[in-house]
Amino acid sequence: MSQPPSSNSKTIVLPLLLAALLGGGVAAGVTAFIVDDSGGDTHTTTVIRQPAISSQGANSKRSNAAEGLTAADIYQRYAPGVAFVRSEITEQTQNPFDPFGGTQRSESTGSGFVIDAGGDILTNNHVIDGATPGSITVQLADKKTVKATVVGKDPSTDLALLKVDPEGLALKPLPLGSSKDVHVGDPTIAIGNPFGLDRTLTTGVVSALQRQIQAPNGFAIKDVIQTDAAINPGNSGGPLIDSAGRVIGINSQIETGGGSGQGNVGIGFAVPIDTAKSILENLKKGETVQRAYLGITSLTVDGQLDALNLPVNHGALVQTVEPNSPADIAGLKAGDLQATLSGSSSNDTVVLGGDIITKVDGKAITTSDQLSQLVTNHKPGDKVKIEIVRKKETKTLTVTLGKRPPALQTG
Incomplete structure (x- = not known):
């Protein structure tokens, strides 16, 4: 993926937080966690965004008449x-x-x-x-x-x-809700098979929203629901349910506090059900889900970078360009000045001197996440106009987006 800095590259120390996103959906951050991988292998993932605090709160009135089921009700039904x-x-x-x-x-x-x-x-x-x-x-x-x-x-x-063949089976489908209706503080129920203990129920609340985790193939999963309902190895793939008995997420990963990944420490992550619903028809048809791919990592340009005296005060600073990617073919450039981020226990670095993406198809870019989302909204083969600032000079590049590879290349 990224190339190591050259032997004559410089190193500076800055009080920054890294929030790099690969165009098309890959993220890198500063806090490492362990995937709940029931097969025994471990992968790393990251959380790079702050919790989204709901303005409505957990006690806001909802119109759904099914609200207020007890955990026992939900367990018996579903x-x-x-x-x-x-x-x-x-x-x-x-x-x-x-x-x-x-x-x-x-x-x-x-x-x-x-x-x-x-x-x-x-x-x-x-x-x-x-x-x-x-x-x-x-x-x-x-x-x-x-x-x-x-x-x-x-x-x-x-x-x-x-x-499975439904013949002779008393199947009990679970109703699918919407993760858009979820608020921090909402009750949550997880049902699964932790450590092989079948149909175990745990309860908690939504402890944060808009988290970002890393799939085992290296790409980012966005808008993830964080919960303190106990999730352990074996819960992977089970439902995260709201107080109305609707599935709002698929339990997928756990934070282990830097331990060996053998137990719950109160933070679990569920892929939002809306993400699943958006690709469900593709899955039913056995189709590969095609996503557009740019092939960069980038860092949001905001007030935290004021000390660098950049030529613009908004955009996405290119960190790395994947060789032979659409971005590489179009001429996007990364920098060669390595900055060490102070205030981070993992000694994260950021690369300075690269292109700053300021617009995509005329839309101003304010965050790396926005850039990633604009790429995701396109299809492979689409041509997009990308406006960049390179050493104080504004340029416009035309990029033909590619197909996201099966896995993030790391070397």
Whole structure:
């Protein structure tokens, strides 16, 4: 991805916070967390935004008549629709005594939930990623275990759709709500299979909104719901439910406080249900979700950068340009002056001297997140006009957006 600074590059120290976004959706931040990966592997993710505080508050009046169900009510109605997902993972291993290597088998466990009477079950992609063909099974409330097939998956949102034969099964679909209706302080209920303990219920509240986490393939998942309902390994893919019994998110990752990832510390993350609904038809058809891709990381230009005396006071400062990406082909440039960020325990750095993107198709860019969203709103193959400031000179580049690669390139 990013190239290391050259041997003659300079280093300065600045009191900044890094919030870099890869055009098309990748983020990098300063606080590392561990993915709830039931298969045993760990990945890192980041949180780079402050909680969104609702102006309405948790006590605002809602029009839905179903409000006010107790946790017991919700569990009785909807726990039968939560599935225990198991699969067999086969991995190649390195053996110094065997030049041909070997294989290691393990079981991945997680959760899922029924979304319709036809046998569709939504879960996390990392729950079934790498599963041996034919090894995925689903156990429902009646303890009956049935085979499941992968209909579609989207690694960039860490979502997958499974299907079981509904014949002879008493399927209990869970109603899907809207994550747009969620407020900080709203009650939340998580149902899943932590540590293999089937259909376990935990409760809490929405503790923050508009979080950003990193999918196992390196790309960012935005507008994530943060909750203090206990989420542990095995909860992945299970529903996060509101007080009306509607699914508002898919439990996906946990913060571990820098530990080994073996337990809950009160912060979990759920992919918003609106994200799932936006790609559900693609998943049902087995289609690959195509997203536009620019191929840069960038940093928001705002008041925190005033000390740098930049030529503009808004925009997105280019940090890295992926080789052979649409941005690279169009001529976007990154800088070569490395700045170390003081106030960060992880010694994060930011690269200065690159292009500053100020407009996309005539729309002023005020944040890196806005730039990323504008790219996401396009389709691969679209041409966009990008206005940049390069060493005090304004230029306009035409970029033909590409297809987002399957995974973020890191080397």
